[in-house]
Amino acid sequence: MISHNLPETRPNDFTKVIPIVKDIIESVKTKGDNAIYELTEKLDKVKISNIKVSKEELNTQASKVDSKVKEAIDIAYEQLKAFHEMLVPPNIGGGYQGISFGVVWKSIEKVGIYVPSGKYSYPSTLLMAGIPAKVAKVKEIYVASPPNQEGTINPALAYVAIKLGVNEVYKVGGAQAIAALAYGTESVKKVYKIVGPGNIYVQAAKYLVSDVVSVDGIEGPTELVIIADQSAKYDYVVLDMKAQAEHGPNTFIVLLSDSEELIRKVEEKVRDDEKVYYIIRTSNIEEAIEIANRIAPEHLSLYVKDPSSVIDKIVNAGAISLGVTPPALIDYVAGPNHILPTNGWAKVRGGITIYDFIKPIMYANLRDINRQLLDASITLANYEGFVTHAKSIGVRYE
Known part of the structure; x- marks a missing residue:
């Protein structure tokens, strides 16, 4: 079909599922792992015996990947890594009017990556999110993805997870995966930021948990x-x-x-x-x-x-x-x-780039007393009603 007129809005109405997703999130918050087992059986029609994928299970699944697919993943890995390594920012410093200042870049410590799955699995999505996280030197990377009909993880996804060296992989999908990463359960680690695409249930969940955890965006x-x-x-x-x-x-x-x-x-x-x-x-x-x-x-x-x-x-x-x-x-x-x-x-x-996984920490150090600069700071503090701010500055340099 063809239309010669652009629509006023685009399809991204995750708001219609918010009541359902709220219930899912509350269930995960209160019941933890038990909620994940129940929701996985109810929504994904799969009964799983464990949420966290063991190293043995991960290696077994990865061994099933066709050599041609492995080679394609390896090639993509190196290409994407080269792109993100290009973006690594330097720690920088300078000074002006007696104050030295600068920025040091630090990685986010704990990140959760959501990889959707359905009729097909998407190992390329784990590459896209995992590689910039690794280049950014994120210490802890946790991956959540729906289990397949056999109750395990997709083989190609397992291969990428091993290649990336992620800390843990969880067999959980949908809104319950986002809730688990945001709040933590007995098996799933709580993270500081969640990235990755998903359906409207996933997007609604990211929206609802964004008050306790950072998210990359609400995508349509x-x-x-x-x-x-x-x-x-x-x-x-x-x-x-x-x-x-x-x-x-x-x-x-x-x-x-x-x-x-x-x-x-x-x-x-x-x-x-x-x-x-x-x-x-x-x-x-x-x-x-x-x-x-x-x-x-x-x-x-x-x-x-x-x-x-x-x-x-x-x-x-x-x-x-x-x-x-x-x-x-x-x-x-x-x-x-x-x-x-x-x-x-x-x-x-x-x-998504490495900048989604790092943060700038700024610093300043007064090396030489600059009376004009100090007086300006004291004047502004007093003007805004922060008299103790002004005193804390003045008492050091009188």
Whole structure:
């Protein structure tokens, strides 16, 4: 199906499941492991004998992974690691008017990674979240993912977990996994931050626990905006649109183009799909850029003749693929993350990087007494009514 008008809102209505998720969270808080066993049997239709995956179970599952899949994971691992190592910031320092100051970067100590699962499992998501966490030198990494129908962990996920050297893996999914990581249970460790995608139940849970634990974001369905001119190959455009539509029926796919011929050819290929594609004819590429910046999409594809001349004009996007580079490559091995902001959040933040796992600690040291600086501080403290602040400064340096 085709629409020539963009919707006013995008599908991310996790609020409708908040009452259900509240009950799940309260159950995990009060009953701990017992709630996880009950909810896993009720919601996932799987009876598990243990929540924490033992090293033996992890190794057994990892040994089942096909050698070709292992090789692909190894290749992706090195590529993603190189990208995130590039981002490691230095500790920096300086000084001004007698005060030395600076910033030291410290990693978050305990992080939980949620990896969704359903018809398929997604080891690439664990790579995307786990690698920046490792590069950031997070001391404790805990992974939660729904069990498969055999009551164990997915083999490829086990292989990635071993490769990353995570501390523990838990067979728990959905809102109950988020609650367990946020509050802790007899088996699941409480963490300081939770990252990773998931369905509306997972997103509602992240929203509800965000008062006690940091979360990476409340994400909606996958989004892709393609800006294409007459140089774009229509069959590539169609494949990229359909590829992102694989994520589910609520994916938000938009084509912005000033080429009438390209639009006609693309529409011929997608017209009979059940999925809704938004195809907008623009007067020029500049207009397409304006619309894309307003949308602030998760994925943005600049399929234009000279993408390097356009990229500087993009101010809101999660990740950008240039030229013939398929957006799907970013989902696996390009280097940038596929855990990206949706629903317009790219206006204020980006995808997962090592900066999600580190924090700046600032410091200052008064080396030489600067009367003018001290007097300014005392004056401001008194003006704001903090007279003891002013005294604590003055008494040291009178």
